[in-house]
Amino acid sequence: MEIITPSSHDLGAFEVRRTLPNKTRTMVGPFIFVDQFGPAHFDIGKGMDVRPHPHINLATVTYLFEGAIEHRDSLGTLATVRPGACNLMTAVSGIVHSERTPAAERASGSGISGMQTWLALPDGKEEIDPAFEHVAKDDLPLVEDSGVSARIVMGSLWGKTSPITQHAATIYADILMLAGATMPIEADADERAVLVALGDASLDGEKLDRYSLYILKPGQAMTLRADSDARVMLLGGEAFSTPRHVWWNFVSSSRERINQAKHDWKDRKFPLVPGDSEEFIPIPEVPNTVSYP
Numbered sequence: 001m002e003i004i005t006p007s008s009h010d011l012g013a014f015e016v017r018r019t020l021p022n023k024t025r026t027m028v029g030p031f032i033f034v035d036q037f038g039p040a041h042f043d044i045g046k047g048m049d050v051r052p053h054p055h056i057n058l059a060t061v062t063y064l065f066e067g068a069i070e071h072r073d074s075l076g077t078l079a080t081v082r083p084g085a086c087n088l089m090t091a092v093s094g095i096v097h098s099e100r101t102p103a104a105e106r107a108s109g110s111g112i113s114g115m116q117t118w119l120a121l122p123d124g125k126e127e128i129d130p131a132f133e134h135v136a137k138d139d140l141p142l143v144e145d146s147g148v149s150a151r152i153v154m155g156s157l158w159g160k161t162s163p164i165t166q167h168a169a170t171i172y173a174d175i176l177m178l179a180g181a182t183m184p185i186e187a188d189a190d191e192r193a194v195l196v197a198l199g200d201a202s203l204d205g206e207k208l209d210r211y212s213l214y215i216l217k218p219g220q221a222m223t224l225r226a227d228s229d230a231r232v233m234l235l236g237g238e239a240f241s242t243p244r245h246v247w248w249n250f251v252s253s254s255r256e257r258i259n260q261a262k263h264d265w266k267d268r269k270f271p272l273v274p275g276d277s278e279e280f281i282p283i284p285e286v287p288n289t290v291s292y293p
Helices: 103-108 255-266
Strands: 002-004 007-010 015-020 031-041 049-055 058-066 069-073 078-081 086-090 095-100 111-120 131-135 142-145 148-154 170-177 182-185 191-198 201-203 206-208 213-215 222-226 230-237 245-247 250-252
Touching: 031 058, 031 191, 031 230, 049 250, 049 255, 058 069, 058 078, 058 148, 058 170, 069 086, 078 086, 078 131, 086 095, 148 182, 170 222, 222 230, 245 255, 250 255
Parallel strands: none
Antiparallel strands: 002 213, 007 015, 015 031, 031 111, 049 095, 058 086, 058 111, 069 078, 069 095, 086 131, 142 148, 148 170, 170 230, 182 222, 191 213, 191 230, 201 206, 201 222, 245 250
């Protein structure tokens, strides 16, 4: 197995651990960005405040273990994602959004923990119209067995299929396991990876380091085992035949398209976010997120 150790970014109120993109690996299936954040707790009056910022040629997937995030975007969307539900924002030709702690959670103090991932879009779909969808917890399939509860966030796994749109074949699951429980990891997807978000787990007897991303060998069925109560994310999907580049919040098969997006954001040519148009994140001179094609 290939192992990607995360880089950590301290955002003050909480820590973010990033495994993709990485110098040794840019993508796993369509996943081109993988962040795990928290667990952390905001003091009363405090919260997440990710100011409006742009994206192109990608889809963002927000999935929480704890807390709540209020999403606004330039399509006019206002949606609050909570644990077990999923927000899918397809940026494609260009979208702007913000992510903030809702007023009720801010007033009482709240925890925060979850995953932020980006999906590259396949050839021919990078510039389709922007879109947003929110799928509630109860509408995402749940696969349950002895000591295991796996929520299928995207794609088809273990005989069930998520209703969330797939632009490229994608698998994504949140697996909760009691100590000693086991779960088969299917071999159908072109590319697969697992990440232990909480607790301790092993794969075919090999202990997995918490927070690291383990890239699995193609075509090999494996068995996941919880060595303590654990939460494990399974992700992957179809392999891309053409490379994708990442610079800050922009993803594209074309570096020229990314450069155009840089100029458009500097020149304030992206649309505004209704209800959150006073602030924005300036484009950085040196971003934390770049790919190494």
